[in-house]
Amino acid sequence: MPELPEVETVRRTLAPVVEGRIVAEASFAWPRTCAGDPRATEEALRGQRIERLERYGKYLLFRLRRRGRESLLVVHLRMTGNLIVNGAPGEFTRASMSLDDGTAVVFQDVRKFGRWQWSERLPARLAALGPEPLEIGRDEFVARLRSRRARLKALLLDQEFLRGLGNIYADEALFRARLHPLRTAMGVGPRKARDLHAAIRAVLRHAIEAGGTSIRDYRDSRGAQGDFLRQIRIYGRGGEPCVTCGARVRRELVAQRSTHYCPRCQRQ
DNA sequence: CGAGTCCTGTGT
């Protein structure tokens, strides 16, 4: 579910609640939500001061400190995870953290794919991810893109290429840049590659402004839905007329993910 | 590259 704009919205709404607070207690109702040993993690988190809440691609990083030692709580929401402030514990609560002011941060996750991982430093897996889509410069993006053999859709979903895009915003960006998802990255000319860079930035910025896209499960940390679905142009519109030209929007599987594009606006 | 896995819920 959540991609960069959703995770950024969670970060923005959650940061003022948790920054500067101390973890009173953490617990895992579904042990596999914890990457690592749940008991040891609960113990490691107790008494930690949350210094900052950051976003890294689709990951949330809680920067922790206890007795002068820094560490990290890495959270990935995956498909259906939500971090809700003072959320009512229920059937889908997989983990939670209570803070020294009595606030509870409750992790609700229907499909149980979400993960919390405590670590002393940024895990190597994360360190290997690509740049932030909103930080990479145009020329560097173009060079990076055109050096790759993969199809555009697969490449945009590859977190080692860019960190933070997912299925919705990959399709939206390709549509806005009028690029066919099956085109090879290497074959994209410099001009179209620049268009794609601009399209990625635009769609992410607008989506963040709207608080993300709630298709079904996604909520920010206050429980509010995102509003970007109203601005979605291509994702999930298979069979409907293209908003630009009226042609029938195609939906097909690419890299095992449903991919939406307009066969007239986005030529091979 | 594709296919299977981890999971539960919803819609046809």
Next chain:
DNA sequence: ACACAGGACTCG
């Protein structure tokens, strides 16, 4: 009963 869902990992 079956397909599908915003993600990522592992295996051929």
